[in-house]
Amino acid sequence: MSEAAVSPVVSAEHLSKWYGQVIGLNDVSVAVPRGITGLLGPNGAGKSTFMKLITGQLKPSKGSVTVMGEPIWRNPSAYFRLGFCPEQDRFYERMTGREWVTALVGLNGVTESAAKDMAARAIDIVGLTDVADKKIAAYSKGMRQRIKLAQALVHDPELLILDEPLAGMDPLVRRKTIRLIKEWGRAGKSIIVSSHILHEIESMTPNILLINQGRILAEGNVHQIRDLIDEHPHTVFIRAERTRELAREFLSDDQVLSLRFEDGGVVVQTGRPDLFYSHVTELAASEAFGAIHEVTSPDDNLQAVFQYLVKS
């Protein structure tokens, strides 16, 4: 195997980042291998700081970081090989999805016609061709997430860095997107994807970086930790077209420990989140209870899990 094929895509040496007195990342040394890697941690764990450091948006306070063998801070040519899908739901709202993706890939120095072709291909990959000429302001949350993915992959980068890419997607689009990410991985791309939901990450890759309080707690194939996490009750919020009927269905589900209604949806506590999530996806696909608009897992879930893990 060539050196490039085995060398890490991201390498950090004693990497730290401080925001004044606040520590965002603390002495992290890690080598992220090629393939798909999940970055898992609760809110405020340091995921976003790590993502910003490896995408060159922030300068390390201490230590160093290289991406595909090159430093990333103040190295714009590295972005030819890297695509980034940020977490924030912010856009140039007056542009259409097609205009936006075309304009962004134009910054890579391609000709106008090539930019149009590349944008059309990327939009097609994320399944937004039929709404490509609508203004982004009119997009649903799921569409906005997918157009962000399109701008990240439009120039066919070797490394994709995706910050919470599944947030706000309905179960079906979420499933499609997970499938896409796995396909890109199989096609030889390296992908670093962050989430605060273990089951999302696990459905894409067994290779996980666990991060909490600015430190990497564990890395690699973390089945043992996953088992521990599975033993911990997990809270899921679901909003559907017919929420009450859906809740009645959940009452007959052995995995459901409790449920309550909140903010027009139902909050379910489950002891087996993996089984519960697949049950929800099946229900969404069958539309037995109408469309399922939202499935979210609050951040404090993972925070509680981490507290539980640290204790155990």
Next chain:
Amino acid sequence: MTNPSVLSSAFRVFEFSFGQMLWSRRSVFLGLLVGAPMAIAFAVRMVAVTRGLPVINGAGLSGATLFGILIWLLFVRFIVPVLGVFYGTSLIADEVDDKTITYLFTRPVPRSAVLLGKYFSYLACVVLLVLPSVVVVYFLIVPIGSSIGESFPSLVADLGMLAVGLAAYGALFAFVGAQLKRPLIAGLVFAFGWESTVLLIPGYLKRLSVAYYLQALVPHVMPADSSAISALLQVFQELPTVATSLICLTAITVGALWLAGRAVETREYVLEQ
């Protein structure tokens, strides 16, 4: 792959951001701002048609003189600095506030090219909107007791001077915007506090203002009365040559842009979550 050049990247950013800037909410404000002199000029023309030449301090003003006053007081001392402050300080700040800067800073273009491209967009926007407004004001005001043919060369010089002023103020406030976290107040203090004050103070301090150099490019004679203040102003009215002004304004523009680019290259933008 090699690092892309700043100028070619800036051109790509210009293509991306020009339409965004032209159709932004800020352009509505810009439209109102450049519309005001046209409304004033129209009103003056109506008054002149019905009541004759306007009179200031007992002396009748020709259209050319009145146009000169409008150019200096409205455009050079107010509209141009205001546009510079509001657009220049927001070139990067708007993208940071909107959290869209990530999309530009994670593309293979140097950060200074992002600033430069957006600066060119600003310049194109304001020149496209301000200069036609000046031309409309000219054709409304100058025919009042003056000849368009005679004063036409001064219109061309005015347009050039305003373009240079927009470039200099825009660059200066782009630097302020790139360097400070709360640039708007600092910009307004500079434009309407510092500049207005130093122009009235005898000595060298006025050389640290943009207005001082622009003043030398304004080819109009300001009306003066016999008051003590007017006499004092005439005494202290020391102007640089046109060549000196152009060199200094170019140096301010290029220097401020270089410093702004440097600030953007090295500064971290931490977006609030």
